[in-house]
Amino acid sequence: MKVKPKHAFLALLSSLAVCLGVTFAVSGSASAANILTNPGFELGTTSGWNCSGTSSVVSTPVHSGSRALSATPAGQDNARCSQSVSVKPNTAYTLSAWVQGSYTYLGVTGTGTGDKNTWTPGGASWSQLSLNFTTGASTTSVEIYLHGWYGQPAYFADDVNLDGPGGSPTTTPTTTTSSPTTSTSPTTSNPPTTTTTNPNPGDLPKHVITGYWQNFYNGAKALKLADVPTKYNIIAVSFADATTTPGAVTFTLDSGLSSQLGGYTDAQFKADIKTAQARGQKVILSVGGEKGTIRVDSSAAATNFSNSMKSLIANYGFDGVDIDLENGVNATYMAQALRAIHAGGGTVITMAPQTIDMQSTGAEYFKLALNVKDILTIVNMQYYNSGAMLGCDQKVYSQGTVDFLTSLACLQLQGGLRPDQVGLGLPASGSAAGGGYQAPGNTVNALNCLAKGTNCGSFKPSTTYPTIRGAMTWSINWDASQGYAWSNTVSAGLAGLP
Numbered sequence: 060m061k062v063k064p065k066h067a068f069l070a071l072l073s074s075l076a077v078c079l080g081v082t083f084a085v086s087g088s089a090s091a092a093n094i095l096t097n098p099g100f101e102l103g104t105t106s107g108w109n110c111s112g113t114s115s116v117v118s119t120p121v122h123s124g125s126r127a128l129s130a131t132p133a134g135q136d137n138a139r140c141s142q143s144v145s146v147k148p149n150t151a152y153t154l155s156a157w158v159q160g161s162y163t164y165l166g167v168t169g170t171g172t173g174d175k176n177t178w179t180p181g182g183a184s185w186s187q188l189s190l191n192f193t194t195g196a197s198t199t200s201v202e203i204y205l206h207g208w209y210g211q212p213a214y215f216a217d218d219v220n221l222d223g224p225g226g227s228p229t230t231t232p233t234t235t236t237s238s239p240t241t242s243t244s245p246t247t248s249n250p251p252t253t254t255t256t257n258p259n260p261g262d263l264p265k266h267v268i269t270g271y272w273q274n275f276y277n278g279a280k281a282l283k284l285a286d287v288p289t290k291y292n293i294i295a296v297s298f299a300d301a302t303t304t305p306g307a308v309t310f311t312l313d314s315g316l317s318s319q320l321g322g323y324t325d326a327q328f329k330a331d332i333k334t335a336q337a338r339g340q341k342v343i344l345s346v347g348g349e350k351g352t353i354r355v356d357s358s359a360a361a362t363n364f365s366n367s368m369k370s371l372i373a374n375y376g377f378d379g380v381d382i383d384l385e386n387g388v389n390a391t392y393m394a395q396a397l398r399a400i401h402a403g404g405g406t407v408i409t410m411a412p413q414t415i416d417m418q419s420t421g422a423e424y425f426k427l428a429l430n431v432k433d434i435l436t437i438v439n440m441q442y443y444n445s446g447a448m449l450g451c452d453q454k455v456y457s458q459g460t461v462d463f464l465t466s467l468a469c470l471q472l473q474g475g476l477r478p479d480q481v482g483l484g485l486p487a488s489g490s491a492a493g494g495g496y497q498a499p500g501n502t503v504n505a506l507n508c509l510a511k512g513t514n515c516g517s518f519k520p521s522t523t524y525p526t527i528r529g530a531m532t533w534s535i536n537w538d539a540s541q542g543y544a545w546s547n548t549v550s551a552g553l554a555g556l557p
Contacts, residue, residue: 094144094225095203099218100126105140112136122157122185122217128205131213134446138214141204145226148198152223155189156205160214162415163188168202171195180422181214199226209455210415210446248420262339266553267292267528268546269409269439269482270535271345274298274313279490279536281319284331287535288543289338290550293407293437294535295345295381299371301353306360306396307367308346308353310375332376341407344368344377347384354389361392365399372405379407379436382427390426401434410438411484411531414445414458414467420474429475438471439482439531443495452518458495462516464505468527469520478509478524484531487538487545499545502530503552510556525557 096107100116101124114130121127130138146152148171156165158179165188166176177190194201203221207214270291272284287294299308317323332342346353346368355364368380380400382393397408408431416424417440428438442464447457450466451473457463464483471481485502486492508515509527530549532538538545 093220093222094146095142095219095221096144098220099124100128102126108140108142110138110140112138114138114140117215120159120185120215122159124217127215127217129213129215130205130207132207132209132211134209137206137209139204139206140216141202143200143202144221145200146194146198147224147226148194148196150223151191151193152201152221153189153191154203154219154221155187156219157185157187157217158205158214159183159185159216160207161211162208163214163216164204164206164208165190165219166204167192168204169198170201171198178419185217208415208418209448263292263341263407263436265479265526266556267437267482268550268553269293269295269437269529269531270487270538270546271295271297271531271533273534273536274310274316276313276315276319279534280539281316282536282539283320283323284328284342285334286539287335287340288546289340290543290546291340291535292529293341293343293409294335295343295383295409295411296377297345297534298348298383299344299346299353299368302367304363304367305357306353306355306363308364308371309367310344310371329375336376336378341378342376343379343381343405343407343409344371344375345381345383345411347382347386352386353384354387355393355396356389357392358395361396362399364393365396365403368396368400368405369403372400372403377405379405379409381409381411383411385413388423388427390423390430393427394430397431398434401431407436408434409436411441412438413441414448416440417467417471417474418449425471425474428471428480432476432480435476435480437480437482437528437531438476439484440467440471441484441533442467443484443486443492445495450518451520454518456518459497460516461501461505461508461514462518464502465508465515465520466518468505468509469518472520472524478526479528481524482528482531484533485545487532487534488541490540491533491537499548500552502549506530506552506556527556529553 103116105114112133116126117129132138154167161181163181164176164178168174170192172193172195175190175192177188179186205216268291272294274297299310302309312325312328335342355361412424416422445458447455450456451469456466468481483502486496489496504514507513509524512523532545
């Protein structure tokens with residue numbers, strides 16, 4: 060059952076408070092009944108709560124009783140529902156809630172001893188979030204809140220509980236407002252430490268450009284591998300394909316691309332890999348992409364993945380692998396596979412996670428990067444197709460801006476990656492992505508901001524990162540369609556970095 064007042068008088072008082080649009084709190088012991096208004100949404104409305112975005116009370120799914128909250132993030136709104144409640148100073152409280160859905164947060168602000176929050180990546184079943192806090196010497200009210208995450212589907216919440224004594228009764232309406240810029244970030248864990256020095260191959264320059272070469276034709280300019288300009292230091296061939304064996308991959312030169320190029324054979328492709336490598340470029344095989352269905356979620360699948368990649372590296376002469384799995388990774392088993400690939404000759408290890416995948420060190424992609432930090436070359440996060448995201452200063456920034464690039468790169472740097480392992484991934488043109496394209500000059504400005512503290516937007520990192528690695532683009536082919544405007548601009552900008 061849902062938590063209900065112990066006495067009819069308390070139930071009447073709670074209902075009266077909702078009708079009047081005010082919050083009443085009743086003093087009690089530390090084990091008093093829940094002091095929140097409408098904690099289980101049994102009133103059939105969000106009365107007592109201040110919710111942004113699209114929110115409603117639903118009859119399914121519910122954790123208990125007959126009602127629960129449903130709230131859907133949209134755009135720059137993370138569907139925050141908050142409630143102000145009277146508390147006593149210098150008192151311990153426990154806050155908890157049952158939640159369902161992806162990336163759901165529970166937190167408290169205004170405690171006088173520091174804001175606190177907890178979160179879960181979530182899933183299809185109910186899980187309980189819980190945290191403890193102690194109020195400050197002059198604290199008489201706090202705000203508790205729930206919210207989802209940008210670009211994620213609706214979350215559900217039920218049985219929200221604030222256990223502790225209420226403060227003095229008040230008739231102040233609960234009219235607190237919320238803003239996306241006040242959202243709290245995921246709780247970060249301590250990144251693993253390593254004594255290993257820079258693992259990057261010694262013949263790569265200090266600052267690099269990575270580009271994806273399309274092994275398919277989609278309207279962007281078709282290119283033979285040897286046609287890729289030397290401004291691109293790392294060429295990621297897109298993509299390896301899944302097989303019927305769990306975890307295993309294969310690669311075949313696309314017939315449609317070959318036709319566009321007047322007949323491009325496997326032998327010519329292999330020769331072009333050697334040509335690029337002779338010019339100092341690294342050629343790696345990318346796994347995944349938007350529609351990639353490769354899953355490495357067991358030890359057996361990890362072995363299948365690493366063995367098939369090592370076979371392709373030996374057959375084609377690839378220098379390594381790029382992980383661009385946009386439908387989820389398993390940090391444990393993919394790390395197992397990458398270590399085997401690295402030991403087997405795949406010395407260049409890169410990743411291209413989506414922005415949401417690097418918002419917290421607790422996310423699987425971030426955990427994967429930290430798990431293989433000692434052999435990791437670069438993480439080229441995709442700063443596009445993502446809407447708004449939290450930066451390391453706890454503010455929300457929109458894609459398409461310098462601030463978006465610098466504040467999100469800062470998250471990775473503060474989360475444990477070395478500066479030489481962080482690259483900025485951008486589309487080469489407006490046609491290359493659904494959203495987030497910005498002029499290549501912005502990429503240069505962001506790199507200067509991170510490396511030298513110059514050309515910043517409104518966000519400026521607290522320190523500089525002179526060894527910031529560089530930038531990545533999707534794709535070389537879309538860049539070629541624009542006369543290489545992206546790589547020409549960015550490569551000139553890299554030359555000006557420390």
